[in-house]
Structures are given as C-alpha cells and as structure tokens.
Amino acid sequence: MAVPSDAAHPTSTSLAQARLPRRARTVLQGLMARAGSQLDELIHPIMMETELSLARLPHSGDPKLEGERSASIRSLSGGLRMFSRTFYNHIETSLANLQEPRQRQALATPEATTLTLSLLDEDVISDEVLLDNMASRISSRNSLGLQLLGYRLGVLAGTSAFEADTVPLGPRQLCEALGEASDSLKLSRLARMHLFQQFERVLFEHYTALLDNFNAKLVESGILPHLSFIPVRVRANTSDGTLAADATPTAAAPHTDSNTLSPFGELVAPREPAAPLQPSNQEFALLQSMLGQRRSLLSKLRAAPTDDRLREELPHEDLLAALQQLSNGTTNKSDLLADLRQMLMAQTRQQRGHGVALSQTDNDSFDLLQLFMTQLQGKLRKSSPGEALIERLRLPLTQIALRDQEFFTNPSHPARELLDTLSEAGANWLAEDDMDAQWLGLLQRAASSVQQDKTGDKATFSDANQTLQSGLQAMQRRAEMAERRQVDAARGREKLAVARQCAGTEIARLLADRTLPEFQARLMEETWTDVLSLAHLRGGEHSEAWQKLTDVTSRLLDACTSSKYRTASIDLIGQIRAALEQVGYHTEDAGAIARHLTNDIEPERAAASQEKLLSQLQARARLGEDAVEASDSPDLPQRTPQEQAAYEQLTQLRLPAWIDMDNEHGEPQRRRFAWASPATGLTLLVNRRGQRVGNDTLDTLARKLAAGQLRIVEHANAPANAAWKEALGNLQQLADTPGGTVTGAQDGR
Numbered sequence: 001m002a003v004p005s006d007a008a009h010p011t012s013t014s015l016a017q018a019r020l021p022r023r024a025r026t027v028l029q030g031l032m033a034r035a036g037s038q039l040d041e042l043i044h045p046i047m048m049e050t051e052l053s054l055a056r057l058p059h060s061g062d063p064k065l066e067g068e069r070s071a072s073i074r075s076l077s078g079g080l081r082m083f084s085r086t087f088y089n090h091i092e093t094s095l096a097n098l099q100e101p102r103q104r105q106a107l108a109t110p111e112a113t114t115l116t117l118s119l120l121d122e123d124v125i126s127d128e129v130l131l132d133n134m135a136s137r138i139s140s141r142n143s144l145g146l147q148l149l150g151y152r153l154g155v156l157a158g159t160s161a162f163e164a165d166t167v168p169l170g171p172r173q174l175c176e177a178l179g180e181a182s183d184s185l186k187l188s189r190l191a192r193m194h195l196f197q198q199f200e201r202v203l204f205e206h207y208t209a210l211l212d213n214f215n216a217k218l219v220e221s222g223i224l225p226h227l228s229f230i231p232v233r234v235r236a237n238t239s240d241g242t243l244a245a246d247a248t249p250t251a252a253a254p255h256t257d258s259n260t261l262s263p264f265g266e267l268v269a270p271r272e273p274a275a276p277l278q279p280s281n282q283e284f285a286l287l288q289s290m291l292g293q294r295r296s297l298l299s300k301l302r303a304a305p306t307d308d309r310l311r312e313e314l315p316h317e318d319l320l321a322a323l324q325q326l327s328n329g330t331t332n333k334s335d336l337l338a339d340l341r342q343m344l345m346a347q348t349r350q351q352r353g354h355g356v357a358l359s360q361t362d363n364d365s366f367d368l369l370q371l372f373m374t375q376l377q378g379k380l381r382k383s384s385p386g387e388a389l390i391e392r393l394r395l396p397l398t399q400i401a402l403r404d405q406e407f408f409t410n411p412s413h414p415a416r417e418l419l420d421t422l423s424e425a426g427a428n429w430l431a432e433d434d435m436d437a438q439w440l441g442l443l444q445r446a447a448s449s450v451q452q453d454k455t456g457d458k459a460t461f462s463d464a465n466q467t468l469q470s471g472l473q474a475m476q477r478r479a480e481m482a483e484r485r486q487v488d489a490a491r492g493r494e495k496l497a498v499a500r501q502c503a504g505t506e507i508a509r510l511l512a513d514r515t516l517p518e519f520q521a522r523l524m525e526e527t528w529t530d531v532l533s534l535a536h537l538r539g540g541e542h543s544e545a546w547q548k549l550t551d552v553t554s555r556l557l558d559a560c561t562s563s564k565y566r567t568a569s570i571d572l573i574g575q576i577r578a579a580l581e582q583v584g585y586h587t588e589d590a591g592a593i594a595r596h597l598t599n600d601i602e603p604e605r606a607a608a609s610q611e612k613l614l615s616q617l618q619a620r621a622r623l624g625e626d627a628v629e630a631s632d633s634p635d636l637p638q639r640t641p642q643e644q645a646a647y648e649q650l651t652q653l654r655l656p657a658w659i660d661m662d663n664e665h666g667e668p669q670r671r672r673f674a675w676a677s678p679a680t681g682l683t684l685l686v687n688r689r690g691q692r693v694g695n696d697t698l699d700t701l702a703r704k705l706a707a708g709q710l711r712i713v714e715h716a717n718a719p720a721n722a723a724w725k726e727a728l729g730n731l732q733q734l735a736d737t738p739g740g741t742v743t744g745a746q747d748g749r
Helices: 022-056 063-078 080-096 100-107 122-140 143-157 171-183 189-220 282-301 316-327 337-352 360-377 385-392 394-403 414-424 437-452 458-511 518-539 544-560 570-582 587-597 603-618 641-651 698-706 719-734
Strands: 312-314 356-358 657-662 668-676 683-686 710-712
Touching: 022 063, 022 080, 022 143, 022 189, 063 080, 063 189, 080 171, 122 143, 122 171, 122 189, 122 385, 143 189, 171 189, 282 360, 282 719, 312 316, 316 337, 316 360, 316 394, 337 356, 337 394, 356 360, 360 394, 360 719, 385 394, 385 414, 385 437, 394 414, 394 458, 414 437, 414 458, 414 719, 437 458, 458 518, 458 544, 458 668, 458 683, 518 544, 518 570, 518 587, 544 570, 544 587, 570 587, 587 603, 641 698, 698 710
Parallel strands: 312 356
Antiparallel strands: 657 668, 657 710, 668 683
C-alpha cells in the first residue's frame, strides 16, 4: 500500500485542470516536464535492476514463494508503463494541488481525540516505516536544496514556504508516489522490498542533482532568482568577553537589555550559567576518559583544523527540550546521529543568533551512542524488520542516552534490554523460517509505545519492555513445547532406525554366504525388513514374537534361495502373509509376495506378476520411510583426523546448544542443536520457534564443523549486546585505561 499522508490527494488532478493562476500553471507545467524527463531516465533502470535482482535469487524450494517471484518478475517486465503513469500522476497531482494543503490546514477545526483499537496489516506498517525512513534519510542530506525549493513553490502557491515533508517533488512525495505505483503492479512482499531498495539506491545517488535542476528550472522562470542561503557566523572574543555576530548582513534579532532567547525563540529572564551535567557513576567517567584518549590519538593521526571560537554551552535541559521538539515533528527527522546533532546545533544557532556547544557530558553521550549504533548497524540485515524498528527508535534512544548514563553502563537497563530484543529481529543470522507474525507484532507494538512518548522517559522503556517480555515468554514456552515434541519424534525415529539395523543384521546373518536372486532380494529389503523392524519395535530381540519371526525368516530364506519351483508349505505361506498384513499389506498382495519369496509360483506367471508387484511397491510408503538413515554412508569418504575430532566434540557437546551454520549461499543461520544419537548418527536441529529444520546427521555436521561452515555459539548474545561489547573493546584498544575497566558495561547476564 502507498503510505498515507496528510498531503496525499484522494483523486488525480492534472495541471491543466488545476485552479491556479495562469502564470503559476505555466511555470509548474514546465517544472513537471523537466521532472518527468529526468525521472524517466531513472525509473527504467530501477525496474530493470529489480527484475534482475529477483531473478538472481536462489531457488527457495517453496512452490508458493517461487510462484510469487515468477509473477512479480512478469509484472515488473510488463508493468513499466503502468508504474510510470501512476508515479507521474501522483507527482502531478501534488503540483496541481499546490494550494490545497495550506487551505485544508487553515480550514480544519480541532476535533476531539478518540482512542480506537484495530488490527493492522503488518505489511502496510512495514511499508510505511521503510518509505518514511527512506524519505528522512534523503531529506537530511538535501536540506538546503529542499528549503530553497520550498520557498520558491511557496511563492507559486501564494503561501508561506513549504516544509521538507510537504514540498512537492520532495523525497516524501516521491516515496509516496513509489508506494502508490508499486500497488499497481501487484508485487509480492519480497519484490516490493527489492523495488524499494533499488529506488533508494538510485535516489541517493541522483537526487541532489535532480533538486538542483528543479531549482534551476524555477530560477529560469523568474521565481526568486536571487534567493540564497547565508549562514550566521559568530565572532568570538569581543572586548567584554561575549559572543558577537559577524559583519555579514542578516536579519536582526529582537534586542532586549535584560531578556534572552530560549531555544525556541521565546523571551525568558536571564539566569546564572548552569553547571555542566556531571557523570553520576564512575563507570561512565571511565568511558569519558577513554573517549578523551581516543580523541587525542585521532587528533594526532588526523591533521584536522581546530575551532578555537568561544561558544556558549547549551544547557542540558535545553538540549532535551530541543530533542523533544524534534520528536514532535516540527523539523525533519534524521537517521544518522551525526546529522541529528548537526541539525540541533543549526536549529539552536538560528534561534539564538549565535553558535552554541554541547556540554562535555552531553557531547560524550552523543559520541558513545554513535559508536554503539555504528557497530550495531553492521550486525543487522538491510531492510530487515529489526533494522526498521531500531531506525524508528533512534530519537527516543538518543533522549534516554542523554537522560540516563546507566544506558551505557548497565546491560539490564530497560532501553538496552528492549534494544537487544528488537535487534534480534534484524540479526544477520536470522533465517526466514524464524519469523512469525505474532513475534513481529509484539516488537512493533513495543516500538510504537516508545515512539509515541515524546519525552524518551525511562519509565516508558520499562513499561514497553515488560509488556514485550511477557509476550515473548509465552512464545518461548510454546517453542519449548514444540521442541520437546520434536525430540520425542526424533527418539521414535532413532528406535525405528535401530530396529531396521537389527532387522538387516539378522537377515544378513541368516543368509550367511548365500545370495538372493535380484527380485527376491528387493522384496526382502522392501517388505520383510519392515516386518522384522515392527517386531523389534514392539518387543525387542528377546521377545517371543521376534524369535518366531527369525525362525520364519530362516525357512523363508531357504525357500527363497532355491533355484527350482516347488510348492511351499501352506503353513509357511500363511505365516508370511499374516506378518505382511501387520505392516499394512492387503491380503491379496501379501499372498502374492509370500509366493514369490518362497518360489511358490509357476515360472510362466512369475514375470507378469513381478512387474505388477514392483509397480505397487513403488507407490507404497514403507514403514518409517521418513526416518533418517545412519550417518555412516558408504558414499562419504572416511573422516579425516580433524573431522573425527569435530565428531567427538559434537558427541560430547551438552545439548541443547545453539550453533551457527552456513547455508548454501555462505550466509550464517542460527539453529538449535536439540538432540543427537551417536548410535545411529541421527540429529535434530530446530529453529527459534521449535520447528524441525534440515536432515543433517552427526557425520555431516562434524564435516561442516571441521570445514568452518558450522560454529558452536558459546554465548548467544543479541546483536545489540554484541555491538556494545565490540564498541567498548575498540575504545579500550585505542585508549590506555590503567584506572580500571567498565565492568557494568559488559554483558552481565
């Protein structure tokens, strides 16, 4: 679905039909023509690359998924015209209704807020998140060009300047057009994700040039041709020690003798300079010390220019208020912490009329969080649900990191625990069969509850985390029950495998050096082995039924190895027929098999009867046909010393245990090694949900372990927890910290 927006228009409107002044309509038609020609050069490669990326995907083995992929490829191949038409119609409608958003905003009357609960389509939620994040990333890198375009289109609309989120031809409108156009193609979920990825990649590369061309076209049309951006520069060290603006002509701010401006432009009474926020625990102070040493080392390696200008320190409370203002949506949101910090500084400089600087503690908190999130980004799969959820929480995480220093030093902090859980949904080792709608629904509700609280309070993270953990514990109990059922089934398969081995051994012992004819040998393998296996399962080797069947087997083999046709005893044929009926054969088929095994059938009738029996055996399911055979397969070479050591390591491993195993594409996937049988070589691997996956034996697992394709997970850390430990390790490598270690910041669980 396309992303809904307040600026989206329910009906398509062309510029020719727009109720705009003639001059504005002419300019916008020229702008649309230029935009259409330039975007057309990008849309065709986007569709082609998406089609190719889907075609290159490995075969999944699921007929339904393969059918959806084939249908999506055909839709992409033949849907270029429809996609382009829908895409351009959306853009043209946004230009034609240039005045409508402002009119609708002005005429809107406040209504009472009504709380409603409803079930949401998870694909729609995910699309909204992906497209919103995509637009935010592109907007944050083109803020100046968007501001200029917003002013010029505001002139054409006869209103104030457009903001980046509402400006036509802005990233937000282009992403909404993408969502609407992708709906027209009826793509699968996977194909939509590939299309969004290709669109973002191309737009990242070309949007700056597109934006410059849009502004240039409006300049050619005489719309604010001399509009430019002149930053406010600050000159430090005046005679009275205060900050002074540079001589560059700018709009003068209101001057008062006794009042100053708040971060949001309000006049407030003067106050004493606030003392910088001091670290509340020694471990955070140690982190600050390591950061300082890291900066000192990097400054020696990089000959970066230093800024010696005196700047006013931004109070901690004002910084939090500015972040809350960002969360209220008054300015563009950014995904990168560096961009977020730069945006805050630019906003505060504009409001105060001079540059400001963060306190040392706040600056260190920003740097630590940036190191943390950079490491975490490398552990998340691109466009995964976990990555999208964490991107939604960048601003709340920044708020809590600035409010509470224990976020960095206490692994049990509610925000850290929530981040750990969310990051598991984006882990690189997460397989497709680990995902389920209920799990993602719990994660999305937890992220939404935190995102809706604009203060980034610790209690909000705590409540969301408690609710989430309660739901996850219920899911974990179900997964454990499913795993126990799979283990019980695996033990049943082990008993069947042992029974089949014993049956085969007993037949081989009774045959001694004799050789069965080919047809009788196949009948013994596919029918009588099942009979002996069932007897072994029911009573074992010492039961009376087993002893009787071994006697019948000995007499059967004597008759079977006879090269001449002879009439077998009615008693022997009856015993064989009765035994075959117990494993599911019909009376007629059981009698025919018994006569063939004992050579009690005339030679002239044997050939036709054999052909009929073979066709029936091929269509018949054998006893325990789905059971995995032992690992000592004659097709595999003998294990090397390294493989034998790996085999012994696996047999001594305490189960259940987590392992990371590479799939056919070399990608790691985490599995739970739930059970193994050294006697038969059978193993049981399950996914996170307790469902059986794969048919690997102990032998194949040992060979993969020796080859480095399988790794035993000693500590199953969440990606976020592992990312923080790596960030801390990098800090400790670059900094000499003889004063101690950050024990609380390590994984304490």
